[in-house]
Amino acid sequence: MSTKYTRGSFQLMKSMNRSIILNMIRKQGPISRADIAKQSRLTPPTVSNIVKELINTKFVIETTQGTSKGGRKPTLLEINVDYFYVLGIDVGTTSMKFVVTNLFGEVKDTTNLDIPPTPSNNDLLATMKQGIHALLANGNSDPDKYLGIGVGMHGIVDPVNGISLFAPTFQLHNIPIKEELEKEFNMIVNVENDARAMTLGEYWFGHGNDADNMVGVNVGNGIGAGLMVKGRLFHGENSLAGEIGHITIDLSGPKCPCGNYGCLQTLAAGPAIAERAIKELKSGKKSIIQDLVEGDFDRVDGRVVYEAACQNDEFSIQLLNQTGRYLGIGLTNLIHTINPKRIIIGGGVSKAGTFLMEGIKETIQTRGLTDKAKETSIVISKLGEHASAIGACVLILEEFFAK
Structure with missing residues (x-):
């Protein structure tokens, strides 16, 4: 087996273990390192090393101490929920909804913009950029703390390449949403159909969990x-x-x-x-x-x-x-x-x-x-009028809490 392949396999295993632990803390936190090791069947040193990395990157924090079962009280771990943010956009037929959420999908900021009548591809992209710039300029959080931008777009979407293939209301084709927004904001951008984004939002944070x-x-x-x-x-x-x-x-x-x-x-x-x-x-x-x-x-x-x-x-x-x-x-x-x-x-x-x-x-x-x-x-x-925009945020959260 080549050294390159071995290293790649090790990195993949480490990444999978990191996701398992991060997801466990997201769903069950506050939780102890010992309970993570027991439930995940990972060794205590593996858990300890990955948790140390998660604390260093600010995704996880140590919190109030748990109940002792004899000996020293365990320190519990939970997601550092308000340290990072995600921006989500719901592109409707007459307006766009923009939201900022924390790592638990809780809305921290919003804005709405009207879509110009009979817009061109560039009009739609310009409206998206305008709304994103407006939220980033609000000063509610450091732009460096944004994990990425999710877009829920009505019509037929190519989620792999982040392209709106066909927006029937506007009769527009092939809008390069991912490419344009990544170039403008230097962040991860994921794009999905708005109804699928809504479904994803409800699955994570609503009536579908x-x-x-x-x-x-x-x-x-x-x-x-x-x-x-x-x-x-x-x-x-x-x-x-x-x-x-x-x-x-x-x-x-x-x-x-x-x-x-x-x-x-x-x-x-x-x-x-x-x-x-x-x-x-x-x-x-x-x-x-x-x-x-x-x-x-x-x-x-x-x-x-x-x-x-x-x-x-x-x-x-x-x-x-x-x-x-x-x-x-x-x-x-x-x-x-x-x-x-x-x-x-x-x-x-x-x-x-x-x-x-x-x-x-x-x-x-x-x-x-x-x-x-x-x-x-x-x-x-359950998520109401912001369901598709919150679901768009989940498109980014999935990257970090990969199941």
Whole structure:
């Protein structure tokens, strides 16, 4: 065996052991060196050496002493949670959300920027750079303490090369996000589809941390899903997995920007809710929506429908229930295809969760193939409006807490 290969194998083993220990401290800390050795089956000297390295690099700190089992009290270890930061971006269809989190995904700073109408590739990249510079300039933390930048981008993404292959809302192709941001900020940049980023965020810090097989569904101006199989994001052969917004629900339904008719997102995404509301209001249906928008139907959007529903407007409640039924059909298809333990619904439309859920559960109860399928856990995102941006941060945290 060559010296080079031996050295490479040793470095790999050391890196794996480091990840095992770091992850154990992240999940179980405060924890003692002895408990790490016992649970990981690594030798005490190996644990001691790696812990010393982790303390020197500031990822881990020694903390309050544990309970003695005879003899000296053990010193416990925990993640130095607020020493390093990560920056996450959620690139939506009309705006970008930027967050700064610590190593436990807790949001420390945020900003939002509007995306220019009909943007070019350069416009999108310029908006990303502007938001990042704004957060770095806030002075809340030293730029040298940032581990990297994660980007959750709607549409089809090549996560290996960090390229937005196709952003359907803007009809843009091949945006070199990773290359451009790494050049500008000299940090690691990882890029993923926004729904997959949301799913990853929920898996680490939200409602998915006990479910290795789960689906995150992002319902906003479009609809996408992240599929988690055995604790790993599933991308499919050409990074198309999870595009459930383009499952056909109604062959003679409305035309979708993708060119097909009756896609799920033409019936259940935010713009679809608004369009259905406007059509029915113009045909004479009564609702307090007219008062909320002062008779200007151009101001009707999903948020207004939700506000009306919160004021017990029967028209809006029924409209959101119907939207839930459409979503329920898409989710039933997912249940029958993937059979996840849990489905987590996020994105702007998920704010209407209480009104949607009735229709979703009713449809799954009616259409589910088995009793177990009908009992699939459906919950609203724990991470809320920042779910995709926090998930984008996890794209970087994964590099340091590699599982």
